[in-house]
Amino acid sequence: MQAMDSSIPLAFLLGYLLGSVPFGLLLTRLFGTEDIRAIGSGNIGATNVLRTGRKGLAAATLILDMLKGTAAVLLALNFLGFHAALAAGLGAFLGHVFPVWLKFRGGKGVATYIGVLIGFAWPVAAAFGAIWVAVAALTRYSSLSALVACAATPVLLWTLADRRVAILFAFLSVMVFVMHRANIARLMSGTETRIGHKATAP
Secondary structure, eight states, X not given: OHHHHHHXXXXXXXXXXXXXXXXXXXXXXXXXXXXXXXXXXXXXSHHHHHTTTOXXXXXXXXXXXXXXXXXXXXXXXXXXXXXXXXXXXXXXXHHHHSOGGGTTOOOOSHHHHHHHHHHHOHHHHHHHHHHHHHHHHHHOOHHHHHHHHHHHHHHHHHHHSOHHHHHHHHHHHHHHHHHTHHHHHHHHHTOOOOTTOOOOOO
């Protein structure tokens, strides 16, 4: 029992360090695009990378930001146990949103949220993707699609998977909503950027 307890802060730290790798910023710098923090929403996530017009870089950012969440969970789950995996998943999400390397100004967390979800319950992650696609097809709003899918995820986990994971994702979903508060305001005012439109500087 003591070994499990002592592994939890270690798992959280390792998850945080994995999550804090700013792939969006690193990839856009590597391939010579404009500073991702100076366009669109100013964050380092895949949606903002897409606003550079580089679809390949946006896709790579999405995949890598997801994988760091999945890797954190699976490493902890296999070597440190279930409770440590919960801590690692939380750490990975917070590391992406609040990376120490960028003065705690990171992405909005959706890709890493999905990656953590894959690590715990890939069928629910598939359902997340289906909800996102359906809402995006109807509205053309990436932010709204993510918010609806995040709202549904804890409910799906509560009914289909481990309820401890559902509790974790209830917190992560609240955090996603907090990080999207500006998007929510724009959605309400009708000024949110639709998928396929290039945003102006914040």
